[in-house]
Each structure stands twice: as structure tokens, then as C-alpha cells.
Amino acid sequence: MKFAHIADVHIGAYYDETLAELSSKAFEYTIGKCVEEKVDFIIVSGDLFHVSIPDLGAVDKAVKQMRRAKDAGIPIYVVYGSHDYSPSGKSIIDILDSSGLVTKIVKGRIEDNKLRLEFITDEKTNAKITGISARKKGLESKYYEILDRDALEREEEFKIFSFHSGIEEFKPRELTPVECIPISYLPKGFDYYAGGHIHDRSENTLPGYKNVIFPGPIFSGYPRDLEKNAKGAERGFYIVTYNDNTIKHKFIPIKVCESTYYEYDATGKNSNQVKNEFQKNIGEIDANKKIVLLKVKGKLAGGRTSEIDFSEMKNLLYSNGAIYVNVNRYGFTSSEYTDVKVSGEDVNLIESKLFRENIGSVKLEQDKLLGKKGISLAQNLLKTTRLNPKINESKKNYDARQVDDGITTLELKEVM
Numbered sequence: 001m002k003f004a005h006i007a008d009v010h011i012g013a014y015y016d017e018t019l020a021e022l023s024s025k026a027f028e029y030t031i032g033k034c035v036e037e038k039v040d041f042i043i044v045s046g047d048l049f050h051v052s053i054p055d056l057g058a059v060d061k062a063v064k065q066m067r068r069a070k071d072a073g074i075p076i077y078v079v080y081g082s083h084d085y086s087p088s089g090k091s092i093i094d095i096l097d098s099s100g101l102v103t104k105i106v107k108g109r110i111e112d113n114k115l116r117l118e119f120i121t122d123e124k125t126n127a128k129i130t131g132i133s134a135r136k137k138g139l140e141s142k143y144y145e146i147l148d149r150d151a152l153e154r155e156e157e158f159k160i161f162s163f164h165s166g167i168e169e170f171k172p173r174e175l176t177p178v179e180c181i182p183i184s185y186l187p188k189g190f191d192y193y194a195g196g197h198i199h200d201r202s203e204n205t206l207p208g209y210k211n212v213i214f215p216g217p218i219f220s221g222y223p224r225d226l227e228k229n230a231k232g233a234e235r236g237f238y239i240v241t242y243n244d245n246t247i248k249h250k251f252i253p254i255k256v257c258e259s260t261y262y263e264y265d266a267t268g269k270n271s272n273q274v275k276n277e278f279q280k281n282i283g284e285i286d287a288n289k290k291i292v293l294l295k296v297k298g299k300l301a302g303g304r305t306s307e308i309d310f311s312e313m314k315n316l317l318y319s320n321g322a323i324y325v326n327v328n329r330y331g332f333t334s335s336e337y338t339d340v341k342v343s344g345e346d347v348n349l350i351e352s353k354l355f356r357e358n359i360g361s362v363k364l365e366q367d368k369l370l371g372k373k374g375i376s377l378a379q380n381l382l383k384t385t386r387l388n389p390k391i392n393e394s395k396k397n398y399d400a401r402q403v404d405d406g407i408t409t410l411e412l413k414e415v416m
């Protein structure tokens with residue numbers, strides 16, 4: 001038996017043409033490799049798409065690749081991730097499932113307050129596959145709390161559990177704001193645990209739990225991934241073989257382009273100095289055919305941050321052959337203005353910090369509005385309200401959908 005384990009593809013994550021192209025290219029390479037290696041099936045552990053209804057151009061390219069796998073007789077089994085799950089309505093995953101291009105893994109029912117999952121049997125190999133999809137912001141932990149693990153543990157065939165959640169015991173240090181589940185929430189004794197959600201690759205084992213694998217993204221889902229790539233993170237997926245009762249997993253690296261990272265600390269300098277030094281230093285970067293990520297941080301001793309023309313610097317890099325340039329200046333401040341209260345490396349982090357700092361100042365009684373729960377609820381609500389209308393969606397339908405999503409996120413019921 002031979003199968004591929006992929007996660008966090010985030011198709012449709014990028015509007016920028018170059019990045020979108022690279023993202024599609026990574027997926028094309030992945031499927032190509034699966035076909036070439038003649039895997040029996042592919043498991044996708046969530047976030048195949050970046051949003052539940054992604055840009056159709058990106059979908060079209062991805063569907064062509066999935067079709068290629070299907071034509072080669074390779075089924076694709078999928079769980080929803082936190083990104084391609086939709087709290088109300090359908091996700092692109094449902095449409096692909098209906099069309100037969102992918103198969104949703106999660107099948108089961110809730111009975112006597114127990115979640116009873118069923119296995120899907122892969123026809124060719126007889127492998128038993130089950131799992132739990134993500135919901136928004138770690139809400140899937142409720143499913144794990146009522147999961148009937150015994151029944152799953154009794155299955156004796158080769159079995160795979162696919163999930164899209166961080167595991168407390170393996171949590172990378174920097175990942176504090178993300179909610180994780182303890183390993184004990186997963187049923188024991190599976191042959192392979194196909195993880196997703198954590199954008200760093202890791203291979204883990206604990207008593208009762210062997211082969212708990214997170215492949216990380218095949219290219220990138222967020223600017224932060226791009227930054228990690230530029231700092232040398234390897235991206236790719238796993239090919240797993242099972243022969244004579246032995247499992248072997250092999251990481252297949254994917255590099256769709258070179259990237260480079262340059263960080264500049266402006267602490268104690270004035271804006272003129274920064275302008276000159278920064279310009280000179282980036283002029284020396286070998287930018288040819290690369291993604292170039294710049295980070296400026298620190299507090300200026302004199303002058304304003306707005307006096308530095310970053311677009312000029314970007315243009316310099318583009319003229320030196322860069323294919324994509326981004327300047328991260330969330331941590332760049334001047335002493336003349338102290339209106340930036342919260343700094344952080346990405347929007348998510350900044351938002352969660354802002355909520356954390358302010359939640360204490362609001363008087364609330366309901367448990368779900370307090371503390372960590374309150375922060376995560378606020379973030380979810382913000383995320384819902386940020387969703388754009390679908391193409392050709394009327395304002396009326398959009399408004400109604402926003403209200404629906406809001407109600408679902410707040411876990412309220414509409415009173416008729």
C-alpha cells in the first residue's frame with residue numbers, strides 16, 4: 001500500500017498573480033508526483049482551499065489536477081480545514097464531493113450524545129479511513145469530547161485518522177494563540193495519523209500514538225509561511241508505504257521558487273539614515289527570479305516612518321529581477337507618534353492581541369463571552385463580517401448571509 005498525505009494547500013490564498021501561479025504550480029507538482037509514484041490514494045488533512053468559496057480561476061486549475069488523479073485511478077479523501085469549512089451553507093469541498101472528484105472522510109452521527117464515526121474503506125487497498133474536520137477556530141474540540149473512541153479502536157485493519165487541529169503535546173512554541181487539542185482526544189492505535197492545520201512540518205510519536213504527521217503547506221497559505229520559506233523552511237508532503245506490517249513515511253520536498261529574506265532594525269536611527277542604508281543594502285540583494293521579503297522593525301529616533309518610500313525600494317528590487325516583493329513593517333514605529341499600541345507580525349496575531357488587551361475592560365456575564373472563549377468568539381465574528389459578497393450575489397442575500405453567519409458564530413438561535 002502506498003498513499004500520499006497532503007495538508008494546508010490553501011488554494012486561492014493569493015490575489016497576487018505570481019503567488020497564485022506558484023501556489024497552483026506546487027499543487028500540480030504534488031499531483032504529478034502522486035501519479036508518477038502510483039500512490040493508491042491521497043489524503044488531504046484540511047485547508048485544501050483557502051476559503052469555503054474560493055476564486056473560480058484557482059478552483060479550475062486545482063480541479064484539472066484532481067481530475068488527473070482521478071483518471072489515474074487515485075481517489076482523494078478530504079476533511080475540511082478551518083479555512084474551507086463553512087459554518088452556514090456549502091463549501092467548495094461539498095461540490096467536489098458531489099461531483100465525485102473527492103470523497104469527504106467524515107461520516108457519522110450523534111447518538112445518545114456520542115459521536116459515532118464510520119470508516120470509509122478504500123476499495124483497492126482495504127485501508128480504513130476516518131477523521132474529524134475542523135470547524136472555525138478550534139470549535140471541533142466539542143466533537144472530540146463526545147467521540148466514541150472505543151468503537152474506532154476496535155477496528156483491526158490498517159487504519160488512518162485524518163484531522164485538522166493542533167496537538168497540545170506537539171505545539172510549536174510560537175503558537176500560543178492557537179487552540180490545540182490534547183493527544184488523548186484522538187483514538188489510540190491507528191497506523192497513521194494524518195494531521196493538518198499546523199504550518200510547520202513535524203513527525204511525532206507518543207505511547208499509543210505512532211506516526212502523527214503534520215506535512216505543513218506545500219507552498220504557503222499566509223505571508224508568515226512565505227517568510228518561513230525564505231528563512232529556509234522545507235515545504236512538501238508525505239508519501240507513506242505499508243509493506244509487511246511496516247510503515248515508512250517519506251517527505252517529498254517541493255520548491256516552486258527561490259526566496260530571500262532581509263531584516264532591517266531601525267532602532268535609534270533617523271528616517272534619513274534608514275532611507276540611505278536600507279536602499280543601499282537591498283540594492284545588494286540577489287533578487288533575480290526570487291520572492292524577496294523585507295522586514296523593517298524598531299523605533300525611529302527621529303523623523304517619521306512615512307518619510308520612507310517603500311514603493312521605491314520595491315521597484316528597485318523588481319528592476320533587479322524579483323518576481324514578488326513584500327515589505328513587512330508592522331513592527332516599525334517612530335517616537336513622534338505613539339498611536340500604534342499593538343504590534344505583531346501578522347493581522348491575526350495583532351487582532352488577537354487587541355482583543356486580549358481589551359476584553360478585561362468590558363463588563364460581561366456570559367461565560368462564552370469571557371476570557372479565551374470571548375477572544376476567539378470575537379475573532380470569529382470579525383472574520384465572518386469580513387467575508388466579501390460572492391460574485392453576482394445580491395445585497396439582500398449577502399446581508400442575510402452575514403446575519404446567518406453571525407448568528408451561527410455566536411451560537412445563537414433566531415427566534416421567529
Ligand SMILES: [Mn+2]
Nearest residue numbers: 008047197221
Ligand atoms: Mn492551514
